[in-house]
Amino acid sequence: MRHVYLCFLFIYLCSCQKKDDVQLIELFAGETKLLLEVKTKDENSSLVFINLHDDEVTSTEAFNSFYEDCNCRFYHLMNNRRRNIVFSVNHHDGEFDPNGIFSSTGIERQLKKHHYFNPKSEAAVKKFSEDFLATLDLNSHDFVVSLHNNSDGNFSVQSYVADTSRSEGALEFNLSPNRDEDDFFIVTKREFFESFRKQDFNVVLLNPTSPEDDGSLSDYCNKHGIDYINVEAEDGHLEEQKKMIETALLLFGE
Ligand SMILES: [Zn+2]
Numbered sequence: 001m002r003h004v005y006l007c008f009l010f011i012y013l014c015s016c017q018k019k020d021d022v023q024l025i026e027l028f029a030g031e032t033k034l035l036l037e038v039k040t041k042d043e044n045s046s047l048v049f050i051n052l053h054d055d056e057v058t059s060t061e062a063f064n065s066f067y068e069d070c071n072c073r074f075y076h077l078m079n080n081r082r083r084n085i086v087f088s089v090n091h092h093d094g095e096f097d098p099n100g101i102f103s104s105t106g107i108e109r110q111l112k113k114h115h116y117f118n119p120k121s122e123a124a125v126k127k128f129s130e131d132f133l134a135t136l137d138l139n140s141h142d143f144v145v146s147l148h149n150n151s152d153g154n155f156s157v158q159s160y161v162a163d164t165s166r167s168e169g170a171l172e173f174n175l176s177p178n179r180d181e182d183d184f185f186i187v188t189k190r191e192f193f194e195s196f197r198k199q200d201f202n203v204v205l206l207n208p209t210s211p212e213d214d215g216s217l218s219d220y221c222n223k224h225g226i227d228y229i230n231v232e233a234e235d236g237h238l239e240e241q242k243k244m245i246e247t248a249l250l251l252f253g254e
Contacts, residue, residue: 027131029096030089030124035078036135042071046142047252052099052217054079058233059147062241070254075136084114089124092116099148099216101129103223106215138221143252144228146217147245149235150182157184157202169219171207176200182234185244188222192229195251201244 021040026033049072051060060076067074077098079085084095094116100106107125111117138144150156158181160170174197175181184202187193193205206222213219221228229248233241 025135027128027135029085029087029128030094030121031091032085032087034085034128036132037074037076037078038135039067039074039076041067041073043073045071045073047072047254048136048138048141048144049074050136050144050146050217051076052146053077053083053148055081055083056147056149056235057081058149058235058238058241059231062233062238062245063147065242066245066249070249072254073141077132087124087128089120092121094121094125096125098132101125101215102133102217102220103213103215105213106219109215133220138226139224142227144217144221144226145245145248146228146230147241148230148232149237149241150232151235152182154182155232156181157204160186160204166212169207169210169212170204171210172205174201174203176202180234180237180240182232183237183240183244184232185248186218186230186232188218188226188228192227192251196247199247201247 023038025036025038027036049063054077063074084097086093086095094111095114096110100110107122107129108117111121111125157173157175158164159166160173161167161175172193178200179202181202184204185196186204186206187196188206190205193203196203206218208222218228218230231241231244231248233244
């Protein structure tokens with residue numbers, strides 16, 4: 001009888017614990033293998049979260065506190081807690097920022113920046129970029145949210161303000177006097193912009209006709225009409241980034 005009871009208990013526990021579907025997908029940059037972790041809470045979800053920079057741990061920590069209750073999918077590019085990817089073609093090492101290779105212009109810029117621009121390295125990174133985008137299949141999702149961290153004063157909402165480096169890329173921006181300029185949203189949809197602005201967040205609405213293209217996922221989504229939100233917070237601003245993710249989730253009815 002005891003065995004029967006334990007058997008029923010086991011079956012009950014198995015049916016209650018909905019196990020996440022975790023996949024590791026192999027991607028290659030030249031001869032270098034990279035792993036993309038894909039965690040799926042809801043296979044039919046229209047909402048996807050992406051972490052491209054493996055060293056931006058505040059953003060993943062912030063997201064993890066919502067993941068259990070989120071009907072979404074999460075992509076995490078694993079890179080030994082480093083930002084840039086070091087790759088090898090014909091035994092020569094090159095380097096690129098994984099958030100700078102979603103266009104030909106971006107790939108060229110990245111490889112020149114790291115002094116390894118030639119036809120073979122360009123083809124290798126182009127293949128990586130194409131395979132990565134094919135795996136993400138962004139057009140099949142209604143909403144794409146990328147998670148990033150920056151360092152103090154390095155990249156902020158001020159970067160998009162008139163007369164600064166990225167001002168041509170912004171259609172509109174909202175600066176909040178009550179928030180750190182390093183904590184801000186970048187969005188491709190006016191509805192998202194208005195919602196964040198009304199809630200007194202720093203937010204940038206990208207200009208869909210801007211010629212600016214740094215090969216980032218933001219510029220890619222902007223040019224391809226994908227509803228996209230970048231949740232960008234200063235490294236260590238865990239509570240601020242949690243609040244931002246929570247606010248974004250509410251937009252999607254989560
Ligand atoms: Zn980042």
